[in-house]
Amino acid sequence: MMKISKEGLYVHIPFCNKICSYCNFSKLLYSNKFSSKYLIALKNELKKYNNYTFKSIYIGGGTPSSLSYEEEEFLFNVLLPYQDNSFITIEINPDIEEEKIKLFKKYNVKRVSIGVQSFNKNILSLINRDSDFDKIKHLILLLNKYDIYDINLDLMYGFKNQTLNELEEDLNKFTSLKIKHISTYCLQLEESTLLNNMHYELPDDEIIRKQYDFIVNFLKKKGFFRYEVSNFAKDNYQSKHNLIYWNNHEYGGVGLNASSYINNIRRTNTKNLSSYLEGNYQDYEEILSLDDQEFYFIMLGLRKEKGISLSEYKKLFKKDFLICYKDKLDDLLKNKDLILDNDNLYVNEDKMFILDYFLRKLLF
Template sequence: MVLDKIKSVYIHIPFCKNICAYCDFCKLFYNDSLVDRYLAILEKEVKTRYKNELIKTVYVGGGSPSCLNSKQLKKLFDIIKIFRLDKDIEFTFECNISNLNKRLLQILKDNGVNRLSIGVESFQKKILDNIGRKEIPSFKKINLAKEYFDNINIDLIFGSNNETFLDLKKDLDCFLKLDVKHISIYSLIIEDKTILKINNYVESSSDLNRKMYDYIRKVLSCNGYIQYEISNFCKKGYQSRHNLTYWNNNMYYGFGLSSSGFIDNNYRYTNTRSMKKYLNGEYVSFDERLSLNELMENEMILSLRKIRGISKKVFYDKYGKNIKEVFDVRYLKENKNYFYIPKKYLYVSNYILSDFVDLENK
């Protein structure tokens, strides 16, 4: 089995100044001294695990890493300097719209960030109220970010329970007007332990969500966006190289609370979600060595998220087997080089992907 070297790093900054009702990411309220302690331990974790590989993509996510103060941002960028960074690096930083200002944008630019991911979600007060986000995103702020960065992703959420097609259409009009390079879309899912779940929020019908998903795909593709993954669209040449690391089942480091990584050809780990344990240096809460079957399963499940599908050659080069020898591919389509999920099944891709797990018992 031949896997590529580690080229990607994810860093989790779990602090937010406002907690959104739908959020099940690992996050906690911003606390000045806690952030300082967290960054000190993050530095230790990086120094413990990193083996000096040349890094080609860095993604700082959260939480809201943009809520750190200038001194904390400096500390974070000093930690990132520990890595040997490629000249052609893709360096993404997640920004909360409420933190966007000239000072922050200049700091990010001065420290090598070249891609922003901004959690816009919606421009409709009704939708933002539904998901517990306080600030209505302003065009002005995103246009300001565009003065500093060419490569910007914005997230769109859809499917909150009183959203109509007209609301969605208005949001899409706004997103298109912004003319950013990358758009990620998410349907609202009510996860356990979120404020929405605790408040017994009722999900909208999956039938309506599916129609909305198909509508978004149609509108974005008619307006020059290429869908390259189930939830991701971009202008030509602006695919997220970092996220492709995951979808190509390549190895990567994850640092920080709750982050996960895939290293040493078959070792997957997930860090603790307990701040107390993390600050004590007990980073990992779960880890495992994957068997060959599990590696091949992951290869299928992750690679098939890409619209292009899974490369027959890459699979053979990695595992020395043809996909058809290992998996039942009756629900997939194929061309000369790839197996892929037919477009009409993209919305229900999870059902198709679940067919590729548990090889041991097949």
């Protein structure tokens, strides 16, 4: 039987070896009591996609590298029927063993994302993570040994009392490594995280803005260009998988609290591990009207440096963007908040930090 080719599949592995103080993802400490049962449940859930193959498969978490060697191999085998020369990405933590990296080569993993966040001792102690510069350097060499060069590091900023000098030290270290991509995350205080329970205070918006601008300018000088509000790529190594989301294209999702968007239905899985293990995967679904689809197309598309294509908008929604949004657009264009360049409408690169403000003006 011919399978239908879909853009992307997200696979959630909720286990971690340590819990970070800022984290509100669906995760739990690794325990082999649950991990093997979880992988069996995941295999069963995947059956809903038996008619599909996916161009991109993203294994995220949690920490997928917290699985044992055997579990990781099991997972890669479970995913084989859903592949057709697929581009596979996996998230790892710095403490991964070489044996598991060998598996990446065997199962054709093309991209690796490493949760570094910072090399600053005070920040690492605050967020309860370990990242050692020499270890990361060695890990990158190991990945290269197994032909993985498309490497992302996550960087966090937005900490109270974090100086621009400290941020510069981190950025210098990050960009001295042989990597192609940096994803930045501004610290947020989410409910039921340790930081929130500690009543940690975030810095003022003005300080965060200075940090963001500093990052953008620093990375540009080092050849990492922003292509999405928080993502920077060198040599055009943009995240193929995340572009599926920002382009509002279809994707499947399996695992605890994973989401999918296929045939204009957004489905979200349960956060409850016991329910998931019993086979009650889905929590809720939302059927998107044409208005909803238009909202997401604009909201996600304007996150990208090149913004949205007006001809694509017309093809999808059978109307002219410039006419539909004329009233709201006039001011935004006059103030050079948004820029119209032939077929593309995008946010002024100097004003990307306040993207949400423009989205509110345009969409509400």
